[in-house]
Amino acid sequence: MKALHVLRRVCLGNDSKVAQEIGELEELEELDLSIDDNKAIDKEVLKELALSISKMHSLRWLTIGQHGSSDDGGKILNFLHDLPTPPRLLRTLLITADIENGLPRWIGSLAHLVSFITLRTTLIGEELFDVPCKLPNLKALYLHWDCYRGDELVARSSYKFLALRDLILGGYQPKVIRFEEGSMEMVEMVELWFGARRSIHVVERRIASIEHLTKLKKVTLQCPADNSTLIGTVLEQLKDENDGRSRTNSNQFQITVKYT
Incomplete structure (x- = not known):
C-alpha cells in the first residue's frame, strides 16, 4: 500500500506500530486521521505519529482531530507542537480538537497552505490569528465551533x-x-x-x-x-x-x- 494517495476516516488507537506504519506511506497526499481519546494513549504512540507526519513529503491535505472525549479534559493534539519538520507542501489543514499553548508555530511556515480550518480548539487572545496571519498564500480561513474563548475577537493591524x-x-x-x-x-x-x-x-x-x-x-x-x-x-x-x-x-x- 505504499503507493496509496488517499487515506480517510482512520482512527488511531493505542498502537505505536500503526502510528509508525502511517509514516511509510510516502506517496500519501490526503490524510484524515483521528485519535481515539476514549483510550489512554501512550506518549510513545504520539511521538511515533509526529515522526510519521514529518515524513509525509507528498502530503497536500491533512485533517487531524479527536475521536471521543476524555473525562480529564486532556489536550490530545499537544504532540503537534513537537513535529520535527512539518509537511511543507500542505495546501489544506484541518485541526479538530483542543490544543494547549496556541497553534503550532510551524503552521506559519507552510508557504503553500491556502485553506486552514479549526474546530473546538478553544484558543484565547492572540492565539487564534497570530500563526495563520503569517501564511503568505492563505485564501480561506474557517473558524468553527468553540474555536475561541473570550468576549472580544480582534483582527489586529499586525495581522496582515x-x-x-x-x-x-x-x-x-x-x-x-x-x-x-x-x-x-x-x-x-x-x-x-x-x-x-x-x-x-x-x-x-x-x-x-x-x-x-x-x-x-x-x-x-x-x-x-x-x-x-x-x-x-x-x-x-x-x-x-x-x-x-x-x-x-x-x-x-x-x-x-x-x-x-
Whole structure:
C-alpha cells in the first residue's frame, strides 16, 4: 500500500506500530486521521505519529482531530507542537480538537497552505490569528465551533493576511468581532454563523470597524430560525455601513441572511 494517495476516516488507537506504519506511506497526499481519546494513549504512540507526519513529503491535505472525549479534559493534539519538520507542501489543514499553548508555530511556515480550518480548539487572545496571519498564500480561513474563548475577537493591524479572501466564523460567537485598520485588507467574503445553546442567556453581538474591510463584497449571517434576535444588532450595523459607503461612493457589499 505504499503507493496509496488517499487515506480517510482512520482512527488511531493505542498502537505505536500503526502510528509508525502511517509514516511509510510516502506517496500519501490526503490524510484524515483521528485519535481515539476514549483510550489512554501512550506518549510513545504520539511521538511515533509526529515522526510519521514529518515524513509525509507528498502530503497536500491533512485533517487531524479527536475521536471521543476524555473525562480529564486532556489536550490530545499537544504532540503537534513537537513535529520535527512539518509537511511543507500542505495546501489544506484541518485541526479538530483542543490544543494547549496556541497553534503550532510551524503552521506559519507552510508557504503553500491556502485553506486552514479549526474546530473546538478553544484558543484565547492572540492565539487564534497570530500563526495563520503569517501564511503568505492563505485564501480561506474557517473558524468553527468553540474555536475561541473570550468576549472580544480582534483582527489586529499586525495581522496582515496578505492573500486572505474568505473568512468564516462559525459557532458560538464572541460578543464583539473587531477589525483594526490594515488587517485582512484583501478579504472579500465574510460569513458569521451564530449558534446559541438554549440554556444560556442570549448575549447581544456586535461587529466593529468593518469599514476597514474596503474590498468586502459579501457578508452572510446565519442563525437558528427560532432565534433571529442573535443577529439583530450585527445586521443593523452592516446596513449602516453600506449606507455610509453609498454616500461616499465607496464599494458596497451584499448582505445575505440564512435561517437554519
